[in-house]
Amino acid sequence: MGWLDALRGLAALVVVFEHSLDVLLPEVRRNVSPWFDFGRYGVFLFFLISGYVVPFSLVRRGSVRAFWVGRLFRLYPAWFVSVGLMLALGVTGVSWGLPNGLGDRPWISAIAHLTMLQDLLGVPNVVNVFWTLSYEMVFYLLITAMFIAGVKGASARVSLGFGVAAAMLGVSLPSGLLATHWPGATPMVAAFALAAGIAAMVSGRPAVRRAGVAIVAALALTLLVLDSRIGGVESLCIIATMFAGTAVRGIQDGRMPARPAAAMVALVPVLTLLAGLRPPTTWAADGYSQSLGVDWSIGVAAAWLTFLGGLALRHRRMPRALMWLGLVSYSVYLLHPVIVQTVWRVAGERDAMPLGVRLAWEGVLLAAVLVAAGLAHRYVERPAQHLGRRLTRRRPRAPEPPAEPPAPLPEPAVS
Numbered sequence: 001m002g003w004l005d006a007l008r009g010l011a012a013l014v015v016v017f018e019h020s021l022d023v024l025l026p027e028v029r030r031n032v033s034p035w036f037d038f039g040r041y042g043v044f045l046f047f048l049i050s051g052y053v054v055p056f057s058l059v060r061r062g063s064v065r066a067f068w069v070g071r072l073f074r075l076y077p078a079w080f081v082s083v084g085l086m087l088a089l090g091v092t093g094v095s096w097g098l099p100n101g102l103g104d105r106p107w108i109s110a111i112a113h114l115t116m117l118q119d120l121l122g123v124p125n126v127v128n129v130f131w132t133l134s135y136e137m138v139f140y141l142l143i144t145a146m147f148i149a150g151v152k153g154a155s156a157r158v159s160l161g162f163g164v165a166a167a168m169l170g171v172s173l174p175s176g177l178l179a180t181h182w183p184g185a186t187p188m189v190a191a192f193a194l195a196a197g198i199a200a201m202v203s204g205r206p207a208v209r210r211a212g213v214a215i216v217a218a219l220a221l222t223l224l225v226l227d228s229r230i231g232g233v234e235s236l237c238i239i240a241t242m243f244a245g246t247a248v249r250g251i252q253d254g255r256m257p258a259r260p261a262a263a264m265v266a267l268v269p270v271l272t273l274l275a276g277l278r279p280p281t282t283w284a285a286d287g288y289s290q291s292l293g294v295d296w297s298i299g300v301a302a303a304w305l306t307f308l309g310g311l312a313l314r315h316r317r318m319p320r321a322l323m324w325l326g327l328v329s330y331s332v333y334l335l336h337p338v339i340v341q342t343v344w345r346v347a348g349e350r351d352a353m354p355l356g357v358r359l360a361w362e363g364v365l366l367a368a369v370l371v372a373a374g375l376a377h378r379y380v381e382r383p384a385q386h387l388g389r390r391l392t393r394r395r396p397r398a399p400e401p402p403a404e405p406p407a408p409l410p411e412p413a414v415s
Contacts, residue, residue: 024359
C-alpha cells in the first residue's frame with residue numbers, strides 16, 4: 001500500500017501549493033489557475049484514495065461499531081487541534097478573520113461542525129479545507145448503510161448512478177435550499193438524525209438497525225441533493241468518484257465481475273467531466289449560478305490519471321519522502337491553512353517583495369507545514385488511533401453481515 005501513501009503525499013503538497021498562491025504567488029494564480037484547478041486536483045485524488053481504502057476497512061473489521069470508533073479516533077483529534085489553532089488566530093487578529101456568519105449562532109455552528117456535515121448545513125467552515133470532510137462523512141454514512149443492508153458488489157453501479165445524476169440532473173439541483181429557508185433548524189435536525197441513525201445502526205436489534213439505515217441514507221441523500229453549498233453537480237461527482245475508487249478495489253480483489261464493472265467505472269470520469277462543463281439551467285430555482293469550468297474538469301481528469309498511474313505502479317518502490325508525507329497528510333491538510341495565514345501576516349505585503357523572496361517564504365511555509373504535521377501525527381494522531389484500537393479490542397462483538405464477501409484483505413493504509 002505504499003503507493004497510496006505516495007499519492008496522499010502528492011495530493012497534500014498540491015493542496016498546500018494551491019492555498020499559498022494568493023499569499024505568495026499571484027502570477028501562478030493569474031496565468032495557470034484559469035486552466036488547472038490545483039485544489040480540485042488534490043482533493044479529488046484524496047477522494048479516490050478514500051473510496052479505494054475506507055469501505056474495505058469496514059469489511060475487514062466486520063463491525064459497524066468498530067469502524068465508527070476507528071473513524072472518530074482517526075478524524076477528530078487532529079481536527080480539534082486545527083479548530084483550536086484557527087480560532088486562536090482569529091481572536092488574536094493574526095489571521096485574515098473567521099468566516100462571516102460563524103458567530104451569529106455559535107452553538108448551532110459548533111454542533112454543525114461536530115457532525116462534520118457543516119458544509120452541507122449552511123454553516124461556514126471554521127477552517128476552509130473542512131468542506132471536504134462533509135463529503136467524506138456522507139460517504140461513510142452511505143457505505144455503512146449499504147454494509148448493514150447487505151448490499152454486495154454494488155459500488156460500480158452506485159458510482160455510475162451518481163455520475164449519471166451529476167451529468168443529467170446536477171445543474172438543476174438547488175444549492176443550500178434547506179439552510180436558506182431554515183438556517184437554525186437544519187443543523188439541529190441533521191445532528192439529531194445523524195446521532196439517532198448511527199445509534200440505531202450499531203444496535204443489536206435487526207429492526208432498529210434497518211431503521212437506522214433508512215434514517216442515515218435519507219439524511220445523506222437529502223443534504224447532497226438539496227443543501228450543498230458547492231452545488232449539485234460537484235456534490236454528486238464527489239460521491240460518484242469515491243464509489244468509483246471502491247469499485248476499482250473490488251475489481252482488483254476479484255470481488256465483482258471485472259469487465260462490466262470496469263466499463264461502468266470507466267464512464268464515471270467521462271460523466272464527471274461532462275457535468276463539470278455543462279452550463280447551468282436558467283429555470284432552476286436556487287440552482288448553482290455557473291458551470292464548474294474547464295479548470296475544474298482538467299484538474300479532476302488529472303486526479304484520475306494520477307490515481308490510475310499510481311495503481312499501475314503499485315508494485316514499484318515509492319519514494320520514502322512521499323510515503324512519509326502520505327502518513328502525515330491528514331495533519332498537513334488540516335494544519336496548513338493556519339500556517340498559510342500566519343505566513344501572510346508575518347511576511348508582509350507580497351507586492352513589495354521580489355519573486356526570489358516570495359519563493360523563499362514558500363520554502364519556509366512548506367517547512368513549517370511539514371514540521372507541524374510531523375509533530376501532530378506523532379503526538380496527536382498516533383496516540384488517538386492506538387486508543388481507538390484498544391477500545392475496539394476490549395469489547396469484541398459478533399460481526400454484522402458485510403456488504404461484500406469477507407475475503408481476507410491486506411491491511412490498508414490509513415485514510
